[in-house]
Amino acid sequence: MLRTGTTAPRPPGPSLLEAPKWIMRMRANTFQTFVALSREYDASVIRVPFLPGKTLYICNTPEAAQHVLQKNQKNYRKAFTYSFLKPVVGEGLLTSEGDHWLRQRRLVAPLFHRKRIDTYAATMQETIEEMLDDWAVRPQGAAIDLSDEMSRVTLSIAGKLLFGQDIGRDASWIGEAMVLLFRDVNQRILSIFPIPREVPTPHNRRVQEALNKLEELVYGLIEERRGQEEENEDLLALFMLAEDEETGERMSDKEIRDELLTFVIAGHDTTSNLLSWALYLLSRHPAERRRLQEEVDAVVSGRVPTLEEAKKLPYTDQVLDETFRLFPPAWTVEREPMEDDVIDGFFVEAGNVVSVGPYFIHHNPKVWENPEGFDPDRFGPDVARPSHRYAHFPFGGGPRKCVGADFAILEARLLLAAMVKNFRLDIEPAAFVRAEGTVTLYPEGGLPMLLHQR
Ligand code: HEM
Numbered sequence: 385m386l387r388t389g390t391t392a393p394r395p396p397g398p399s400l401l402e403a404p405k406w407i408m409r410m411r412a413n414t415f416q417t418f419v420a421l422s423r424e425y426d427a428s429v430i431r432v433p434f435l436p437g438k439t440l441y442i443c444n445t446p447e448a449a450q451h452v453l454q455k456n457q458k459n460y461r462k463a464f465t466y467s468f469l470k471p472v473v474g475e476g477l478l479t480s481e482g483d484h485w486l487r488q489r490r491l492v493a494p495l496f497h498r499k500r501i502d503t504y505a506a507t508m509q510e511t512i513e514e515m516l517d518d519w520a521v522r523p524q525g526a527a528i529d530l531s532d533e534m535s536r537v538t539l540s541i542a543g544k545l546l547f548g549q550d551i552g553r554d555a556s557w558i559g560e561a562m563v564l565l566f567r568d569v570n571q572r573i574l575s576i577f578p579i580p581r582e583v584p585t586p587h588n589r590r591v592q593e594a595l596n597k598l599e600e601l602v603y604g605l606i607e608e609r610r611g612q613e614e615e616n617e618d619l620l621a622l623f624m625l626a627e628d629e630e631t632g633e634r635m636s637d638k639e640i641r642d643e644l645l646t647f648v649i650a651g652h653d654t655t656s657n658l659l660s661w662a663l664y665l666l667s668r669h670p671a672e673r674r675r676l677q678e679e680v681d682a683v684v685s686g687r688v689p690t691l692e693e694a695k696k697l698p699y700t701d702q703v704l705d706e707t708f709r710l711f712p713p714a715w716t717v718e719r720e721p722m723e724d725d726v727i728d729g730f731f732v733e734a735g736n737v738v739s740v741g742p743y744f745i746h747h748n749p750k751v752w753e754n755p756e757g758f759d760p761d762r763f764g765p766d767v768a769r770p771s772h773r774y775a776h777f778p779f780g781g782g783p784r785k786c787v788g789a790d791f792a793i794l795e796a797r798l799l800l801a802a803m804v805k806n807f808r809l810d811i812e813p814a815a816f817v818r819a820e821g822t823v824t825l826y827p828e829g830g831l832p833m834l835l836h837q838r
Pocket of ligand 1: 477478489542646647650652654655712713714717778780781783784785786787788789791792
């Protein structure tokens with residue numbers, strides 16, 4: 385009999401003897417190993433001995449995901465894996481818990497309501513125009529790294545709208561810093577004895593330098609805003625003016641730093657990867673690309689859709705939904721059960737890590753027919769598809785669902801339609817594209833594409 389008194393079985397998974405093999409594989413490539421595990425053991429929940437005294441449970445069904453993120457969410461807090469992000473994002477919205485999280489979530493929520501998001505379209509459009517101008521002067525067939533380009537434009541948009549500053553010019557070093565920091569987080573999660581960050585190894589020094597530069601950037605934003613006279617209504621203003629309801633105290637610079645870094649990271653990397661994957665898939669599927677071109681050519685009158693036009697692009701949305709399904713940028717979200725629980729028929733023990741991975745559920749052949757195929761028509765009107773809310777949940781679910789979902793969707797629609805209207809992007813013929821997942825799911829080593837003006 386288990387601690388809860390339940391007779392539910394333990395989930396299947398590698399035995400203790402096999403575990404070291406899987407852990408070694410995870411250290412070499414966490415994402416690919418999670419995928420291999422979810423395929424090898426055909427069950428709604430899989431159990432993997434993970435670290436000494438820690439078990440990892442991987443959820444493979446919509447029912448399991450809904451149980452953890454929504455139905456029994458009171459029993460779950462963010463897993464210890466998120467604590468490794470804290471040197472970067474501190475007690476920002478993504479990593480904090482309890483009253484502090486709730487206060488901050490309520491504070492930012494009005495900026496992310498759908499009606500408010502519509503007012504962001506003009507800045508998004510203007511920034512996309514700048515990118516198109518820059519692309520238009522390149523020779524036909526110019527080689528570009530699409531990951532870099534998407535990083536730059538999404539950072540510019542997030543910076544202008546959330547902090548009143550164009551930080552797109554900093555995209556290259558921010559991108560590099562994030563890859564380094566996210567890999568470091570991954571390695572630390574999987575190390576039995578991680579070398580403390582304070583030990584000045586060459587790797588730790590590089591990580592610290594990346595962190596210092598990011599801090600310099602956000603403290604610079606705060607300083608600059610303090611010197612400004614005009615009134616702002618953006619996220620930075622919100623944090624700088626917020627007062628605690630009981631004490632009347634303002635947020636400290638450290639608290640503002642944590643939130644700004646959270647939004648710099650959460651607010652662009654995911655959308656940037658989504659768009660890279662969408663254009664990659666389209667370049668591999670010419671028929672679907674032609675159909676998308678036909679839609680945007682028919683609906684979009686200028687170079688970038690207007691807000692009204694952006695709402696009349698159903699096939700564009702289907703392509704985005706299918707990209708979200710195949711390459712969900714937040715491929716796993718992790719929780720810790722505070723008490724023993726039963727998830728979709730399997731017993732899980734308190735204090736461990738439950739991975740609720742959109743990736744695994746989006747690729748489960750029992751949930752989606754032909755899950756590896758790219759077929760935007762699955763999301764077409766009148767097409768039968770899995771009805772469960774958690775069969776497709778790229779933004780997570782429950783109270784911690786992504787606060788920026790509508791922001792990301794508008795931005796992605798505008799960008800995808802504008803790129804397809806004006807350019808054709810082909811994957812470089814010799815490119816070897818492989819997905820790597822640390823905190824987000826991205827094309828390893830970038831995405832080499834050839835740019836043709838239409
Ligand atoms: C394609 C784009 C995006 C995807 C796939 C995505 C996905 C997610 C997911 C799955 C979570 C939940 C994490 C968890 O439960 O542990 C999340 C949280 C969050 N996202 Fe996004 N996101 C995207 C874009 C954005 C944007 C544009 C912003 C801001 C402008 C943003 C800000 C946040 C924040 C602050 C949180 C933490 C919310 C909380 O815990 O209350 N995200 N995101």
